[in-house]
Amino acid sequence: xxxxxxxxxxxxxxxxLRAGDLEKxxxxxxxxxxxxxxxxxxxxxxxxxxxTFxxxxxxVVAEAKDATVPIVDExxxxxxxxxILSSIIDADMKxxxxxxxxxxxxxxxxxxxxxxxxxxxxxxxVRTDVVKKGLNAxxxxxxxxxxxxxxxxxxxxxxxxxxxxxxKINEAVNEAKQLxxxxxxAIGQAG
Numbered sequence: 001x002x003x004x005x006x007x008x009x010x011x012x013x014x015x016x017l018r019a020g021d022l023e024k025x026x027x028x029x030x031x032x033x034x035x036x037x038x039x040x041x042x043x044x045x046x047x048x049x050x051x052t053f054x055x056x057x058x059x060v061v062a063e064a065k066d067a068t069v070p071i072v073d074e075x076x077x078x079x080x081x082x083x084i085l086s087s088i089i090d091a092d093m094k095x096x097x098x099x100x101x102x103x104x105x106x107x108x109x110x111x112x113x114x115x116x117x118x119x120x121x122x123x124x125x126v127r128t129d130v131v132k133k134g135l136n137a138x139x140x141x142x143x144x145x146x147x148x149x150x151x152x153x154x155x156x157x158x159x160x161x162x163x164x165x166x167x168k169i170n171e172a173v174n175e176a177k178q179l180x181x182x183x184x185x186a187i188g189q190a191g
Contacts (some may be wrong), residue, residue: 009028009031009032010028010032012024012028013025013028013029013032016028071085071086071087071177072084072085072086072107073086073177073181075181075184075185076188077130077133077184077187077188078133078188082108082109082130082184083106083107083108083109084107084108084109084111084177084180084181085103085106085107085109085110085111086110086111086112086113086173086174086176086177087111087112087113087173088112088113088114088115088169088170088173089112089113089114090114091112091114091116092114092116092121093114093121093123093160093162095114096112096114096121096122096123096160097123097158097160099112100112100123100124100125100158101125101158103125104125104126104127107127108126108127108130109124109125109126109127109130109135109180110123110124110125110126111123111124111173111176111177111180112124112173113169113170113172113173114169115166115169117166118164118166119162119163119164119166120148120150120162120163120164120165120166120168120169120172121160121161121162122141122144122145122148122152122160122161122162122169122172122173122176123141123158123159123160124137124140124141124144124158124159124160124176124180125137125157125158126156126157126158127157128157130184131156131157133184133187134183134187135156135180135183135184135187136156137154137155137156137157137158137159138152138153138154138155138156138159140159140176140179140180140183141153141154141159141160141161141176142159142161143175143176143179144161144172144173144175144176144179145161145162145163145172146163147163147165147168147171147172147175148161148162148163148164148165148166148168148169148172149163149164149165149168150162150163150164150165151163
């Protein structure tokens with residue numbers, strides 16, 4: 001029963017009451033009562049679904065935050081030590097961008113991921129000298145964001161993106177790190 005038909009039922013019950021037709025009033029009130037029961041049932045199911053979703057999201061965030069220990073990989077490229085820092089932190093996109101830039105002072109490549117609400121974000125920042133050798137953050141962030149069910153882009157030295165698959169943030173950060181290593185190894189072999 002729709003809200004408009006409920007209003008019509010109430011008007012019908014009022015008219016029947018004025019006319020003294022108590023049987024009709026009883027039938028209309030029973031109909032309204034049944035509609036109210038259906039509405040209550042829908043409300044309870046919606047509330048249960050919302051609580052289940054929130055619990056699942058909280059679990060995903062907690063699992064993602066368990067992997068917040070920064071991981072630094074080192075490799076050589078043209079007799080130079082390249083440091084690749086990857087981590088999942090608790091930050092929004094603005095904080096990710098700022099943090100990645102700060103962390104670039106001590107690293108050649110910074111890969112940061114985060115989960116906020118039901119969305120995962122990733123930022124990749126690359127030192128200028130490494131970009132000049134051929135590493136492109138925008139290409140790598142697009143690949144990583146595809147795992148998150150989203151997209152990304154940016155410049156060769158810094159790119160960002162995200163997607164709705166928050167539970168896959170660890171996989172996306174690890175994939176980005178693997179792609180960086182593979183590209184740097186290919187550059188080293190070509191050079």
